[in-house]
Structure formats: C-alpha cells, structure tokens
Amino acid sequence: MKSFNSVFGLFFLLSGALDGAEVVDYVDKILPIMKDHCWDCHSKETEVKGNLSLDPETLFDQIGTYNIIRPGNPGESGFVERMKLDESHADFMPRKGSSLPKREIEAIEEWIRAGAIVDGKKLTDDEKKRLAEMGGASPGSDDKQADQFLSWKNREGKVIEARMTGMEGEAVNLVMKNGKSYLVPLNSLSSESVEQAKRLSGK
Ligand code: HEC
Structure with a gap:
C-alpha cells in the first residue's frame, strides 16, 4: 500500500x-453559453454590470482562490452559485432571465473542476502550474x-x-x-x- x-x-x-493534453477551456466550451445568457450585461461589447466582464481577455481577473471562479472548486465559486439560485432570489443570474439548462451549468462546473482554463491553446504560466498541481x-x-x-x-x-x-x-x-x-x-x-x-x- x-x-x-x-x-x-x-x-x-x-x-x-x-503539455499538449486536451483541456476543457473557456473559449471553446463556456463562452458560447455566456454569449447566450450573460452577454447583454457582462461584456465589453455591450455593458459591464457588477464590474464583471466575461470577455476571455478580462476573465483572468475573476479566476483564483479568492475570486468568483475558484479553479478545481465549483462548489465554492460564487459564479456558479448565482446561477443555481432560485430565479426569484435577488442574486440570481442571469438577472431578469431564467435558469440555464442543467447541462450548461454542469458544463460550467466541469470547466471549473478541470482548472478553469481560459484558452487551452494559449496557456499562461499560471495555468500551466495550476494544471500540473491538479x-x-x-x-x-x-x-x-x-x-x-x-x-x-x-x-x-x-x-x-x-x-x-x-x-x-x-x-x-x-x-x-x-x-x-x-x-x-x-x-x-x-x-x-x-x-x-x-x-x-x-x-
Ligand atoms: C440583465 C442584466 C444581467 C444579465 C443578463 C446577467 N447579469 Fe450578472 N449581474 C448583473 C448586475 C446588475 C450585477 C451587479 C449587481 C449584483 O452583484 O447583483 C451582476 C453581477 C454578477 C455577478 C457578481 C460579480 C461579482 O464580482 O460579485 C456575477 C458572478 C454574475 N453577475 C454572473 C452572471 C452570469 C454568469 C450571467 C449569465 C448566466 C449573468 N450574470 C447575467 C446583471 C446581469
């Protein structure tokens, strides 16, 4: 043993x-979901409410041990928490919208669990280190x-x-x-x- x-x-x-391994990344798997449900209020292309821009190049600011997206830990990520609230809850996201389909929330959870990588083809040094540790x-x-x-x-x-x-x-x-x-x-x-x-x- x-x-x-x-x-x-x-x-x-x-x-x-x-190196070269497949990773579940934001640009491929999650961005399309965000564009469907969150873009009106959280993109530099439109409006940035709550100081949250979900554009890939600014997303890094939201990812970290004490941020709303906690790599490896979807259960403690405020980002996911808000999407799983009751639609009538004041913090529910998407605001004024309806709950994301379960499989989309699961995809987001899986992305976070796998390290919350932004772009698998352009890993940053931080991301490489994180993946190695995970x-x-x-x-x-x-x-x-x-x-x-x-x-x-x-x-x-x-x-x-x-x-x-x-x-x-x-x-x-x-x-x-x-x-x-x-x-x-x-x-x-x-x-x-x-x-x-x-x-x-x-x-
Ligand atoms: C109709 C506008 C609107 C839509 C659509 C929307 N949001 Fe928001 N969001 C807001 C506003 C306004 C705030 C700031 C107030 C607050 O924190 O509740 C906010 C804040 C947030 C925060 C908190 C940011 C922080 O730093 O604490 C998160 C996380 C969030 N939104 C996620 C999402 C996600 C994910 C989606 C899509 C599933 C989404 N939102 C869709 C309006 C929106």
Missing part, C-alpha cells in the same frame, strides 16, 4: 506529460466512467482525480484512472474531501 503523499507526489512528477486530469474528456471520478484534495491542497470504491475503517479506497488503487487515511484529506467520502459511503 502506498501512502497518500506518494500518490500526490507521483502526480506532480507526471505533470510534464500535460494532476492534469480533466474529468469527462473521453472517459465513459468519467462522472465517477471526483477531485480529492489532501491537506496540503494537492488535488487528484479518483473514483471511490469504499471505505475501510478510517480510510477511503481510491482508484485512479490508470487503475491503481490506494487506501487513503481520512486524516490526510482536506475537510471537504472527508465530507465527500462520508457522503458517498452514506455515513
């Missing part, structure tokens, strides 16, 4: 393999089982993609896309990953 830290260490080493696995690319692979974060903040197959005592069994499995002690995981393990195991 390998320790959790060595799993993350391995991912870090593998990051060189990322292990570069972009869920859902061409993997049929992708929806079962979730992000797992350790206490140092490193993230891997893995499928949980069960719990053994105070440890969780994770299988990575290469088929390797690891028994990971809960106390080495971030609190959100511990919650995720408990939720999945129904505890």
Whole structure:
C-alpha cells in the first residue's frame, strides 16, 4: 500500500506529460453559453454590470482562490452559485432571465473542476502550474466512467482525480484512472474531501 503523499507526489512528477493534453477551456466550451445568457450585461461589447466582464481577455481577473471562479472548486465559486439560485432570489443570474439548462451549468462546473482554463491553446504560466498541481486530469474528456471520478484534495491542497470504491475503517479506497488503487487515511484529506467520502459511503 502506498501512502497518500506518494500518490500526490507521483502526480506532480507526471505533470510534464500535460503539455499538449486536451483541456476543457473557456473559449471553446463556456463562452458560447455566456454569449447566450450573460452577454447583454457582462461584456465589453455591450455593458459591464457588477464590474464583471466575461470577455476571455478580462476573465483572468475573476479566476483564483479568492475570486468568483475558484479553479478545481465549483462548489465554492460564487459564479456558479448565482446561477443555481432560485430565479426569484435577488442574486440570481442571469438577472431578469431564467435558469440555464442543467447541462450548461454542469458544463460550467466541469470547466471549473478541470482548472478553469481560459484558452487551452494559449496557456499562461499560471495555468500551466495550476494544471500540473491538479494532476492534469480533466474529468469527462473521453472517459465513459468519467462522472465517477471526483477531485480529492489532501491537506496540503494537492488535488487528484479518483473514483471511490469504499471505505475501510478510517480510510477511503481510491482508484485512479490508470487503475491503481490506494487506501487513503481520512486524516490526510482536506475537510471537504472527508465530507465527500462520508457522503458517498452514506455515513
Ligand atoms: C440583465 C442584466 C444581467 C444579465 C443578463 C446577467 N447579469 Fe450578472 N449581474 C448583473 C448586475 C446588475 C450585477 C451587479 C449587481 C449584483 O452583484 O447583483 C451582476 C453581477 C454578477 C455577478 C457578481 C460579480 C461579482 O464580482 O460579485 C456575477 C458572478 C454574475 N453577475 C454572473 C452572471 C452570469 C454568469 C450571467 C449569465 C448566466 C449573468 N450574470 C447575467 C446583471 C446581469
């Protein structure tokens, strides 16, 4: 059995393999959705309300650990939160519009989970570093089982993609896309990953 830290260490080493890998990016996958629902109020081409311009070249300002788009973490991204509110809520987006179709919201969540990359063909240094730290696995690319692979974060903040197959005592069994499995002690995981393990195991 390998320790959790060595799993993350391995991912870090593998990051060189990322160059040229397919990434889910904003310009291809998300921009068209934004143009459909948000453009009237959040683009330099029209109007920039709430100081939020969704044009790709200005989007970088919105992406970061403490910003409305938190790479790897759709659940804590205010950007997505607002779209999932009840339409009658004062903070709901698109304002005066109706909820985005579920699959569009899911696409946005997946984009954020995979690192919130703006343009996969023109990765910035920050984005390359981020992808390397995340292990570069972009869920859902061409993997049929992708929806079962979730992000797992350790206490140092490193993230891997893995499928949980069960719990053994105070440890969780994770299988990575290469088929390797690891028994990971809960106390080495971030609190959100511990919650995720408990939720999945129904505890
Ligand atoms: C009819 C105009 C309108 C549309 C369409 C619209 N918004 Fe907004 N949005 C606003 C206004 C006005 C604000 C500023 C007031 C506020 O924060 O509630 C705002 C603020 C925001 C903020 C907060 C920005 C911040 O820095 O806190 C987010 C996030 C946002 N909008 C996302 C969206 C998204 C995503 C869409 C499309 C799905 C969208 N909006 C569509 C008018 C709009």
